Amino acid sequence: MTGNRPSRHVVRRRRRRLWSGVLALAGLVLLVIGLTVADGVAAWVEIVVAAVLLVVAYVVQAIARRETLYRRDDDGR
Numbered sequence: 001m002t003g004n005r006p007s008r009h010v011v012r013r014r015r016r017r018l019w020s021g022v023l024a025l026a027g028l029v030l031l032v033i034g035l036t037v038a039d040g041v042a043a044w045v046e047i048v049v050a051a052v053l054l055v056v057a058y059v060v061q062a063i064a065r066r067e068t069l070y071r072r073d074d075d076g077r
Helices: 008-036 041-070
Strands: none
Protein backbone atom coordinates (compact mmCIF):
# COMPACT_ATOMS: atom_id res chain seq x y z
CA MET A 1 0.00 0.00 0.00
CA THR A 2 1.56 3.26 -1.10
CA GLY A 3 -0.93 5.67 0.46
CA ASN A 4 -0.58 9.23 -0.76
CA ARG A 5 3.10 9.04 -1.62
CA PRO A 6 3.89 10.48 -5.06
CA SER A 7 5.65 8.30 -7.60
CA ARG A 8 9.40 8.55 -8.01
CA HIS A 9 8.94 10.30 -11.36
CA VAL A 10 6.99 13.08 -9.70
CA VAL A 11 9.56 13.42 -6.93
CA ARG A 12 12.42 13.52 -9.44
CA ARG A 13 10.64 16.14 -11.55
CA ARG A 14 9.90 18.30 -8.51
CA ARG A 15 13.48 18.05 -7.32
CA ARG A 16 14.83 19.08 -10.73
CA ARG A 17 12.41 22.00 -10.92
CA LEU A 18 13.48 23.09 -7.43
CA TRP A 19 17.16 22.99 -8.39
CA SER A 20 16.37 24.85 -11.57
CA GLY A 21 14.74 27.60 -9.56
CA VAL A 22 17.62 27.77 -7.09
CA LEU A 23 20.18 27.99 -9.89
CA ALA A 24 18.17 30.65 -11.71
CA LEU A 25 17.80 32.71 -8.54
CA ALA A 26 21.52 32.48 -7.80
CA GLY A 27 22.30 33.44 -11.38
CA LEU A 28 20.02 36.46 -11.26
CA VAL A 29 21.47 37.62 -7.94
CA LEU A 30 25.01 37.31 -9.28
CA LEU A 31 24.01 39.13 -12.45
CA VAL A 32 22.53 42.03 -10.51
CA ILE A 33 25.57 42.25 -8.24
CA GLY A 34 27.92 42.02 -11.21
CA LEU A 35 26.13 44.77 -13.08
CA THR A 36 25.61 47.17 -10.18
CA VAL A 37 28.06 46.68 -7.31
CA ALA A 38 31.11 44.77 -8.54
CA ASP A 39 33.92 46.53 -10.32
CA GLY A 40 36.57 45.46 -12.82
CA VAL A 41 37.48 41.81 -13.25
CA ALA A 42 35.20 40.69 -10.41
CA ALA A 43 32.20 42.07 -12.26
CA TRP A 44 33.06 40.17 -15.42
CA VAL A 45 33.64 36.96 -13.50
CA GLU A 46 30.28 37.32 -11.75
CA ILE A 47 28.50 38.05 -15.02
CA VAL A 48 30.02 34.99 -16.70
CA VAL A 49 29.18 32.75 -13.73
CA ALA A 50 25.64 34.17 -13.68
CA ALA A 51 25.20 33.43 -17.38
CA VAL A 52 26.43 29.86 -16.90
CA LEU A 53 24.06 29.36 -13.94
CA LEU A 54 21.12 30.68 -15.94
CA VAL A 55 21.90 28.36 -18.86
CA VAL A 56 22.28 25.36 -16.54
CA ALA A 57 18.98 26.24 -14.86
CA TYR A 58 17.29 26.34 -18.26
CA VAL A 59 18.76 22.96 -19.24
CA VAL A 60 17.71 21.32 -15.97
CA GLN A 61 14.19 22.68 -16.38
CA ALA A 62 14.04 21.51 -19.99
CA ILE A 63 15.12 18.00 -18.94
CA ALA A 64 12.41 17.87 -16.29
CA ARG A 65 9.84 19.11 -18.78
CA ARG A 66 10.92 16.59 -21.42
CA GLU A 67 10.78 13.69 -18.95
CA THR A 68 7.23 14.68 -18.10
CA LEU A 69 6.22 14.97 -21.73
CA TYR A 70 7.74 11.73 -23.01
CA ARG A 71 7.37 9.51 -19.93
CA ARG A 72 5.39 6.34 -20.56
CA ASP A 73 2.19 6.06 -18.54
CA ASP A 74 2.81 2.44 -17.56
CA ASP A 75 6.19 3.24 -15.89
CA GLY A 76 8.02 1.11 -18.45
CA ARG A 77 6.61 -2.20 -17.28
